[in-house]
Amino acid sequence: MPSRRELANAIRALSMDAVQKAKSGHPGAPMGMADIAQVLWCDFMQHNPANPNWANRDRFVLSNGHGSMLLYSLLHLTGYDLPVDELKQFRQLHSRTPGHPEYGYTPGVETTTGPLGQGLSNAVGMAIAEKVLAAQFNRDSHTIVDHHTYAFLGDGCLMEGISHESCSLAGTLGLGKLIAFWDDNGISIDGEVEGWFTDDTPARFRAYGWQVIEGVDGHDAEQVRTAIEKAQANTETPTLICCKTVIGFGAPNKQGKESCHGAPLGDDEIVETRKALNWEHGAFEVPDDVYAGWDAKAKGQQSEAQWNEAFAAYEQAYPELAKEFKRRVAGELPADFDAQASDIIAKLQANPESIATRKASQNTLNAFGPMLPELLGGSADLAGSNLTIWDGSKGVEPGDASGNYLYYGVREFGMSAMMNGISLHGGFRAYGATFLIFMEYARNAVRMAALMKQPAIFVYTHDSIGLGEDGPTHQAVEQVVALRATPNLDNWRPCDQVESAVAWKASLQRTDGPSTLIFTRQGLPQQERDDKMLKNVEKGGYILKDCEGTPEIILIATGSEVQLAVSAAQTLTDKGQAVRVVSMPSTDVFDRQDAAYREAVLPASVTKRVAVEALAKDCWYKYVGTQGAIIGMDSFGESAPAADLFKHFNITAEAVVDAALSL
16 A cells, blocks of 8 residues: 555645646645645544535545646546546646636636635535534434535645735634635745735634634645644634645745746756656556555445435434435426416516505515525625615524525625535525625625526616715626626626516526616606516616517616616607617526527618617617717716715706717
8 A cells, every 4th residue: 555645745746747748837836735634634524525516425635736737636636537548638728627617617616816815715605504404404413414624725825915805704603614724824925925924813813703723734644634633623613734845845946936936846856856756657646556556436325325324314303404405406496486477477567556666676585585495695794785785594504504694794706706615516506795885895706607607796886976965985887797708707787676586586487597686776666568668677688668569769778777767768768769778687588688689679671770778788788789979987986875976967857858869
């Protein structure tokens, strides 16, 4: 049987060989953390390479995602469907070994990492999901949810501000199944971190309420093993294991230096490293006994088989709970959700109410919530303004995690990344809210949700200058342009309670990406619709008001400005114009409709078009053309009551009429 060091050296060799062949990459972290990884994956990890989606597997997150060859080596060596030929294609087009770990590309990769600090925050979200799911489903003598979340992280992850947000909440919630390993090697891209990172990290994490295990030699397997055992024994708080390591361990001329962080070692140094490690094998060669020492397939199948037996007993004792568990883990909505939600929406249309769309959102949650026990919502300290708490909400607490609502505190970025972790874990539909303007704090986590095709729902209230007196610091103007420019992100800006409910329904039914729901602070009138219009709302854009025959002018609007378009249309009609009003709550969804439908709504022959939206104008040119008119914002807002601001910035029905007539 190979020694622990020999097993770890397989990671080092594969990592340096892959980076060298690609002529780019980061060998330092994989070589430095190889000994820690060997102990964790060989002695503690609960996983089955033959079934990477086993519900009760441990989750492993490489937050310092630039060290991706560490993870690829682990997956290859332990028996996942990642053959050595894929390692040889590291960082090449269409390979399963991209430069940073990407969810969906490689079996066993739990999340996409690379933007430092976010992987750690994803891990916090996964640990939250494990704790809440366990509290909701485990019963006396029947434990079906019981696994750990492990995260590797470097100095860069800890320097990022998001690490403070997520780790602070992790301590408050008592996430005892979360264990993080700090790769304390003292090196970042610019060199020795003592010039810019002198935090007392152990003291910081103790202040968060974490158990901190200091002074662990990351190259001493027994010390690492003892630390993990101590971490697992403490189920009341998360644990940070501080591992002192040497970056690029084994490379005699580059270890401990920034030169091995993000560049190949070079052919000569690789020869010297093989000698130093006593690794007498060629590039990408791993001897059979080392493969046998790593192979986790038999152990993994046994672990899952034991869990299956336990679940079968659970199913006998609690058949309804077991059925619900399987549905939720599969990510399926209740079978009758579509019909019930559609009925609720029809009743809203039949019972008009003019309210703020943020209130309409809360009403929708009250209507949909009882059908969806998988909802796990929250707000970044704005619950009373975002209106994300509904009648069935129950807070998640350290001593009782069976609830369905998270008080995230003022942590917009952390909240959004934790939502991604919750979604990735499975068993929940995560939603979280803040003001639209503070989407800026969370922007990269929203982008990561879209990149990973995770169905998180980001609720943004207090949109546009309609926010009013809080002024330009809080008035979102350009944010929606950025959101609409993000691939695979559906953005909804509804105009009344009906469109708000449709937006929620569409977002909940979406399984291949995230959605944003953008709501107003101010009240909005409900629009009249026939059955055809009501059905077409879910298509993202539809004819709300029409004329006889072919229109001469088309007015396009979203959200609070739909009422302006409708009012302007009436004035123009009275002046003898043939006018169509198109409400477009989601440009993203509308753009996915077939060409025939889009042409029916926006005929190419009608070139006289006016778009109105109290936000930046940029994204509307593709609908009105360069000859059309756009009523919107060219500047930041001002502090004043909303009605005064709409007049001041000339976003009025009269302005729409004038623009239309000018065409």
